[in-house]
Amino acid sequence: MLTYVVHRLAQLIVVLFVTSIAIFSMTALLPGDPTVTILGESSTMDQRQALRETMRLDDPLPVRYIAWLGSALQGDLGRSIRTQEPVTQMLANRFPVTLELTFLSLGLAMLIGIPMGIVAARRRGTNIDLTVGVLAMSSMAMPYFWLGTMLIMLFAVTLHWLPPSGYHPLFSDPLANLKLMILPVLTVGTSMTAIIMRQTRSSMLEVLSQDYIRTAHAKGLPERQVVLGHALRNAMNPVVTVAGLQFGALMGGAVVTETIFSLPGLGRMIVNGIFDRDFPVVQGAMLAIVLGVTLVNLITDLLYVALDKRLAH
Amino acid sequence: MSSSSTTTAFAGSGSPLRQQMRSLARHRLGQVGIAIAILLLAVAIFSPWIAPYDPAAIDWNAILMPPSAKYWFGTDEIGRDIFSRILWGARVSVYIVVLSIVIAMVLGSAIGLVASYVGGWLDGLLMRIMDGLLAFPMLVLALGIITVLGPDLNNAVIAIALVNVPSFARLVRGVGLTIRNQEYIAAASTYGASPLRIMLRHFLPNASGQIIVFASLKASTALITESALSFLGLGVQPPTPSWGTMMAIGLDYLNYWWMSVFPGLAIFITVLGLNFLGDAVRDVMDPRLQGSRSH
Secondary structure, three states: OHHHHHHHHHHHHHHHHHHHHHHHHHHHHOOOHHHHHHHHHOHHHHHHHHHHHHOOOOOHHHHHHHHHHHHOOOOOOOOOOOOOOOOHHHHHHHHHHHHHHHHHHHHHHHHHHHHHHHHHHOOOOOHHHHHHHHHHHHHHHHOHHHHHHHHHHHHHHOOOOOOOOOOOOOOHHHHHHHHHHHHHHHHHHHHHHHHHHHHHHHHHHHOOOOOOHHHHOOOOOOOHHHHHHHHHHHHHHHHHHHHHHHHHHHHHHHHHHHHOOOOOHHHHHHHHHHHHHOHHHHHHHHHHHHHHHHHHHHHHHHHHHHHHHHHOO | OOOHHHHHHHOOOOHHHHHHHHHHHOOOHHHHHHHHHHHHHHHHHHHHHHOOHHHOOOOOHHHOOOOOOOOOOOOOOOOOOOHHHHHHHHHHHHHHHHHHHHHOOOHHHHHHHHHHHHHHHHHHHHHHHHHHHHHHOOHHHHHHHHHHHHOOOHHHHHHHHHHHHHHHHHHHHHHHHHHOOHHHHHHHHHOOOOOHHHHHHHHHHHHHHHHHHHHHHHHHHHHHHHHHHHHOOOOOOOOOOOOOHHHHHHHOOOOOOOOHHHHHHHHHHHHHHHHHHHHHHHHHHHHHHOOOOOO
């Protein structure tokens, strides 16, 4: 187990190194004079010269990379070119929003997807199984931005049940926050529910065909206890893994969903940053997302090994 | 399902490819997928002739008209016919999806071939780069590439292609590694076959089945990424009709449901069809991969 953890940590560091180069290269790869690209044609020579110096454009690339990485490691990701706000400060404000959105979506997906998967597996081949399957296929084919728009139309514009968009910080007014989060969470969580459901169904089916389940039946245990006590426990491992691996996809979904619902999270930060040509902002947000996704993947892998004793060696 | 035994009996004749095509045509969801894919292609090719209106024609006397016999899917905020725009939008979608997947397939396969054939430090280096790129959520990486290149239709193609390169590379490398130590590869190189020839004549054909399966599974993801980029205003730029851009405009006109519902339905049905097709191709060509759809 220990060697595995060390091995995975080493892998993590290599991956983060590569991604940091990729993110750094974004400014290095800019065609033409980056200061003109960033500040626009109308900028003055002095402005360009000032940016040249802050971006250390006259230094060789490796030197610039090391300097950038060095300050990034110390928590200094530069300042927004538009607002002069430190990027780290922006991340601290926005990361919680995206995290809340992704974790609530994941929670919703597990809450609905796991029971649905169990039912579909138990009733394999029946109309219930078929209906659940069709629902899952459809929700996986629905683009986030379409589902989001439809939800706003239905619940905000037509029924007036929920606000269409906006954001309240969680801790200042939890109820208002949750009310505003319902539609975004449904938007991001629906396809995730389908994925969890499909995975639960297939791993339940696999587990239910095992000998020890037959033994449990033979012992005369009630169905409920066999399914929930014996089968579910072992069927959950792959589900946890899939949920963890889908965290990246959830982050991608959050980018689009935050834009639809005007949530001030990392996704909107990136999209606005691109429109403003505000490179430090885009780079900082991308770095935060990659770091989050890689860490979740690491935790998932370790959890998997910890849950499955056979793999511990 | 009940016809599975007759299926195998009939499939005994003809080349493997023809057998596969035949069982694909018998795959129930595959049939739906094929039908949708053919419809999409037909619409993409023939949209100039079948669209009732010019997709860019502005009609100030017919703005925001609900669906009617005259305008099947209604009109948008400057009086353009939404049905015609959706038909033309299919062209853009097909263009982007096909081109980006082909580029990703070629680049990714090349990297995978070289990595598995050469091995050693080059393999290590290439695969670490691929791992790094895979650590990004697909849309986020695409956004990063668009940041550098600028929002534009062809840049969207490049971004979607690059985002998909790592998974093709890993797939082909995996196949390459399983055959690199086989005797016929050693025999081929003793006979003087060049590395390029070995890669193209021996490695590539072994991987081709899986490459095709993977490409068909990736098509729907490519479409979703494209429409998401366009929706965010970072892909296809107006006035070119694209489903994602149409939906972005629809978000500003929520009281006029037809502006969002129809382009969204077009994306939904196409993605569903491509998913069915991809799953069917996988079932037919590589039964071992069943149930391994990545989303």
